[in-house]
Amino acid sequence: WWRLALARRSGRALTPVNGYEFDRGAQALQITDEDFIEVLQQFIEFGPTTSLGGEGVRAGLLEGHSRVKLAAALAMRAHPDRAYMEPLLRTLENCDAHDETLRHALKLAVREHCRDGELFKLAADSGPRSLIVEVATALPTSEAAEFLLHDLESDRSSGEATRLHHIARYGRPETITQLVAIASERAPEDVQVLAAIYGGLQESGVVYPKELLAWATQAAEGLLGLEVANRHQWTFLGDGENPFCLQERKCADGKSVSVISSLNHDLKGPEKLTGILRSAAFSAPERLSFWLCGHQGFPNEPANEKNFVRLVDQKGALLQKALPPRDDVCQRIEWDLSAIQGKQVRMEIVDGDDGRSYAWLGVTRIEPAVVDVATFDSDATRQKNLRTLAGILQYTAPATLRERLAAYLPPRPAPPPLPVSAEQRQQLDALIQARAKAFASANPDTQMGKVLFTNNCAICHQIGGAGGLIGPQLDGIKNRGVDRLCEDILDPNRNVDAHFHLHVIKMKDGNAAAGFLRGEYGQVVELVDTAGQSHRVSKGDIVEEQITPMSVMPPTFGQTLDEKNFVDLVGWLMTQ
Template sequence: ESAMTTGGPGMVQALLAARDAAAPNDDHLRHTLLIALRNRLAAAEDVIPNESVNTNRNVLVAAYLGVAGPKAASFLSAELDKAAPALRPDMVRHVARHGDDASFKALVASLGRDGLSPVERGQLLVEMEKGATQAGRKPPESIQKLAESQAALLMEQPATRLVGIELAGAYRSKANNLAAFVADPTNSESLRLAALRALGADAAKAWTGVLAKVLADSAAPVALRQECGVGLVRSDKPVVRKVAGDAITALPSGLQDALAREMAARSDSGTELLELVSKGKVSARVLRDRVVSTRIDALKNPAIAKRVTDLTAGIPLADAAIEKRIAAVRAAAVGKSGDIKHGKELFAKHCAACHQVAGMGARVGPQLDGVALRGVERLAEDVLDPSRNVDQAFRTTVISLKNGRIVSGLLLREEGKTITLADVMGKDVVVLAEDIEDRSLSPLSPMPAGMGDRVSPTDLVDLFGYLAAPGG
């Protein structure tokens, strides 16, 4: 801590030397010295000799990435072309967010220079847009045009198509190409999902027919159908939401539940959901869903609340159905350890977007190493009724926007003028702070509650078997 303000102008060099002398496998000491270096750079105005920069460039970059403000951004902008390629995306995002006009202008020039591969340029342009959004600044027209041309180039080749899709989404370009990727059933699920997400919040309004066709396609991947349906019911246009309402009757219960949960987040679509229930197009059971009922309560609309009470009179609580499913898993597990290979496939398909085990998957939700020690019954409860036992750190953040929409998910980070949540699919949802009317913490888990609709009790036994032996 004393390194922040004491030790004179040679302290930076001393910290660099100490870190260089630390044993390569002493991660704790090396990290501690990096933190001390970061604190020193943030608190002091030391002039770092060029020789020290040249021999310790990547360490200094890593330290400056943790320092907010134009001073750090100026250093990172100057070193961008010389730093390790793995550090450049974070450097670009930092400069775009924290840099002054001079640093930002230098960044623009750097991204247009020769020597960058199309993929690297595309990735760096995406990071620039992220940082600029966090700072509330807009990339110049030259960058917009560069991004559009690079996106078109990258989307031409299958090997670089995903990068091109992400770039097109970041700069809201090439919508025709993106919609075509979503609609084409010969494309992979991951590519179609990426293209749908790249179309952004206006996808349902501009491409209603494409989303409706995918939603109704029973052969399309469930995750893709769900995102198309959610996009439709989130629309501010009643005519767009009606398209989803017309399709919902023919959807399997898991998809019906997912759309009902989204419709319950707003008064207008919530009222439309109740109308569908009253006409028998959707089972009244969806109104007993814990997520649906919690969101309807959050609307604080007495008329909607009364209608829910009337429509659910005599309908058994959803918890009874959950208990039956838990009992079925318990019965399926008797005398069986599960098919580990199949369990690994199930984890990759249903869990890895948010959870990690044995280094596989994303660390959005709780890490699952050792979770199998809880036993089959508790694991079944956690999967089939995720809101039954929710750690405080993983509760749902509920944000009411000024346009009437409710956004919810696991809070990932607050950066500059944006707040990022992870939704039930593990996808980032970025909200501008200025658009928020109210924010609260819900007792519900962000984990989707419909797992029992997508996998059988035997599947869950296989999944739990993999969690018990993740290296299997």
């Protein structure tokens, strides 16, 4: 070290540090932090030396200032050594909680050391539990899975989904058997716990344990039994995905309450989803009031009256009807039912608008409480759990149970799109030219264009950090120019980046699917189909895969966006 210090003082270039001895008297030579950091950086590049690999790097971590500690942590991460584990754990335990950069570097160094099974056991024996749990969930090793299982055994909880998934993916067969036994005993009715374990096993590609399938079967039969027993719950009627959920909204009197809403932001394109939510039968009171919010199409267009709340008798005959106020804030509605008081009736919340925006409604504060908004939540959770179990058991459940679960199976990936014919190509060329010409003489409403982007494009595309990343992010899109934008929106298959080419897969059951390959997780691929829905497909179920230079983006915006809306959208994009 003193030789390095003298080399620095004399202006000579530092050479690789092989052979230099560490001397604690070096501080007397006033080696600066910059000297120390440069030597550590050389250590990262050239590897351990006889002395620096031990004492020098350890001294930098234990005795240096924050910047030196950071360089030492990076050096230890680059060249793991058993001698570094104890000082890494000690430094991390005493590290300033506000020094996030150093803490992160130390955690990465510990993780890198723990890839060695013996070093992981050393850390598990001497390190703080919370840290080792965090490190273990990032280690793709059977030792990490075994540690997490023992931790699960000791804390008596059902376990976080991330940890359960990790144990299932990387655990040895005996570890997985123990995991299923513990989880099914502690949380026999928690379908999300079961799903986390199933997801990990799916990614590992192993055969699903019979104990797990038996647990799933029992859970499904129990939930289906509740479907029959709890006739008083709300019932969803529709062919597609249930859009209804509970969410907080404000009422005109200032109260903020839970609302049954058809605008479920957890779903893809929620406003396009439709269906009916029907209550159980009840005796009509003399008067019935409730609070209603929602829309009937774009505010600047006539009300389409596709969304409404209605009261029907047992035969379905219409008795009362209320339209949403075209407002996000709930307004009070009151019906005079004196003429039918005591008659058996049902309330139905109807979302019949499949538009891309301003196409939802919500209901709350039903008085008297002939039906309860709060009961919807348990019913929605039950149906969500049945959809999960239907996916797990679709090939293994007994035939009678498979039939009962068929209604809850998730939709299959969308089929591959048909190639564009020569005639369709001519039509697209003409449409692109017409829309570009219309834009040249128009005065676009950029505010409406932003709304259109949010409702039509933001599911897949991101601008300014807002939106999805299924497709390319679009910051600076105005640089493409109007003509290219018209092409990209109306004919997305014309210019497709290779990263976003369509993957077409054929599966063992004879079905075909197509989509953008978002990622691979062990023995599972995640496919985003042409409808924007994400699907996890086991590699073992795929018999053929092809890549074609087509886009996941549907070539339908020429039909779904009229000329004015298209101009508004392009107008806003040209400001980005």
